[in-house]
Amino acid sequence: MTTQLHELGVAGLGRALAAKEVSSAEVTSHLLARIAANEHLGATLVLDADAALAQARAADARRAGGDAGPLVGVPLAHKDIFVTRDLPTTAGSRMLAGYRSPFDATVVARLAAAGTVTLGKLNCY
Secondary structure (H helix, E strand, O other): OOOOHHHOOHHHHHHHHHOOOOOHHHHHHHHHHHHHHOHHHOOEEEEOHHHHHHHHHHHHHHHHOOOOOOOOOOEEEEEOOOOOOOOOOOOOOHHHOOOOOOOOOHHHHHHHHOOOEEEEEEOOO
């Protein structure tokens, strides 16, 4: 693959995963490293690397078992306006610092059901 993994969009990553050019664990590790290297930008509010890598390994197992859904194993981060059960949600407000939702937003739940890997939460500015 000549294109850098972080330059591929969702569809491109889905195709690369389906073609077995890369594993979800590899893509997730790559993106987590890029995020860490650029932490000074303030684009991410929270990451859960351990959970993301566990989800990526599970997605790789799903693909190996024949689950060829287009989003299985594609890593992404949710904007902080979408509530997530496992990560804090502030919607960019200090008033909501540390808030934990008892449920996932519909979009978060549907993406998880489709097999995406959640890297973390993105800032709202």
